[in-house]
Amino acid sequence: MAELDTSGGGKKGKKGGQKKKNVRVDLTAMVDLAFLLITFFILTTTLSKPKSQELIMPDKDEKVPQQLAVAESKTMTLLLGQNNKLEWFVGLPGKTAPKVMGYGKNDLRKTLVDQDAAIKASHGGQGMIVIVKPSDKSTYKNVVTVMDELNITGIQQRAIVDITPVELGLLKRDGLY
Amino acid sequence: MPRVKIARKSTAIDMTAMCDVAFLLLTFFILSAKPKTADPVKADVPPSTSITAVPEVDFSTILIAQGKVFFNTEGDDVRQKTLEIMADKYKIGFTPEEIKTFKNTEYIGVPMAQLRQFLELPAKERDSYPAPGVPVDTTNNNELYDWVHSARLAVKYLHDKDLKIGIKGDSDEKYPAVSEVISTLQKQHVDRFNLITALKNK
Numbered sequence: 001m002a003e004l005d006t007s008g009g010g011k012k013g014k015k016g017g018q019k020k021k022n023v024r025v026d027l028t029a030m031v032d033l034a035f036l037l038i039t040f041f042i043l044t045t046t047l048s049k050p051k052s053q054e055l056i057m058p059d060k061d062e063k064v065p066q067q068l069a070v071a072e073s074k075t076m077t078l079l080l081g082q083n084n085k086l087e088w089f090v091g092l093p094g095k096t097a098p099k100v101m102g103y104g105k106n107d108l109r110k111t112l113v114d115q116d117a118a119i120k121a122s123h124g125g126q127g128m129i130v131i132v133k134p135s136d137k138s139t140y141k142n143v144v145t146v147m148d149e150l151n152i153t154g155i156q157q158r159a160i161v162d163i164t165p166v167e168l169g170l171l172k173r174d175g176l177y
Numbered sequence: 178m179p180r181v182k183i184a185r186k187s188t189a190i191d192m193t194a195m196c197d198v199a200f201l202l203l204t205f206f207i208l209s210a211k212p213k214t215a216d217p218v219k220a221d222v223p224p225s226t227s228i229t230a231v232p233e234v235d236f237s238t239i240l241i242a243q244g245k246v247f248f249n250t251e252g253d254d255v256r257q258k259t260l261e262i263m264a265d266k267y268k269i270g271f272t273p274e275e276i277k278t279f280k281n282t283e284y285i286g287v288p289m290a291q292l293r294q295f296l297e298l299p300a301k302e303r304d305s306y307p308a309p310g311v312p313v314d315t316t317n318n319n320e321l322y323d324w325v326h327s328a329r330l331a332v333k334y335l336h337d338k339d340l341k342i343g344i345k346g347d348s349d350e351k352y353p354a355v356s357e358v359i360s361t362l363q364k365q366h367v368d369r370f371n372l373i374t375a376l377k378n379k
Contacts, residue, residue, distance in 0.1 A: 026192070027196045028192055030192070034200050045206065045209065051227055051228055051229060051231065052227065052343055052372060053225050053371065054371055056368055136351065136352060138351070139348065139352065140351075140352060140354075144225055
């Protein structure tokens with residue numbers, strides 16, 4: 001590869017004449033380096049771009065409260081408690097016993113899919129409405145995880161709502177608050 | 178029988194053109210790379226599967242970490258206009274020097290009363306300044322409300338567009354801190370915003 005000193009083979013060279021130096025430089029290493037840097041810059045610029053999740057909150061107009069009556073059997077409520085645990089129930093609080101579960105794929109996602117299917121079956125194809133109620137002990141990550149799972153399972157009717165004292169009582173009873 | 182002679186070719190390839198292309202691309206990527214600035218407080222954003230990119234113009238970020246709130250808006254012109262509106266609202270006169278510093282500062286995490294003092298500091302001390310965060314509470318007149326409102330006015334005035342707002346929260350931040358920011362936004366009828374997340378697989 002070293003081409004700098006390929007000039008002047010002993011036999012062919014003219015005796016006594018000025019040796020003609022080959023000026024070609026081997027660029028392989030330079031190209032290697034340049035491509036290495038390009039790779040580095042491509043990876044750092046495009047792959048580290050942060051992503052975002054769109055969140056639409058229900059409009060909070062203090063003067064004109066907008067209430068829409070929905071069948072309670074269609075709503076599923078998620079109460080987010082401490083230690084990365086949540087409780088869920090369908091219908092009104094206190095009427096059906098809440099169940100405690102985690103945020104994993106086999107807990108939250110499975111429950112959402114199952115309940116959605118059950119409610120669709122009993123309500124003639126109408127989808128489930130999910131109400132997310134984060135308590136003061138839940139973290140921001142919990143909320144993002146729940147919204148993400150709702151996106152994955154394709155449940156569009158959902159809202160983040162403030163938690164009520166009755167529901168806090170439920171969380172306290174199960175040691176999640 | 179004479180042996181067939183295979184001409185021995187040199188295996189060296191001329192790399193000049195390749196080298197040129199490589200460096201051209203390298204220059205392009207270096208120039209297009211945005212210098213990454215460190216956040217004033219470390220925020221470990223939660224993962225989600227959402228793949229929507231974060232907008233780069235007419236965009237404001239509210240950073241929530243360690244119980245503090247920081248506010249940033251993109252674009253020098255918008256930042257300057259935002260500061261002018263804020264200065265008008267709080268009756269604070271800023272010198273051209275201070276406005277220039279503000280244009281180059283990303284996250285603002287000091288109350289308006291301390292802002293001048295903060296901007297007068299040398300650049301190095303500003304990085305290590307113990308910023309208390311922009312004051313937020315549940316009333317209608319908190320400073321974050323005014324910052325967001327001014328930035329929205331500035332974007333509308335300069336670019337005739339609606340400001341998009343992103344919330345960059347730390348994973349372990351308790352919900353009430355985020356809830357306060359969200360209710361501040363909802364007070365000015367901003368009901369749509371982006372939660373900045375890191376990509377994860379389903």
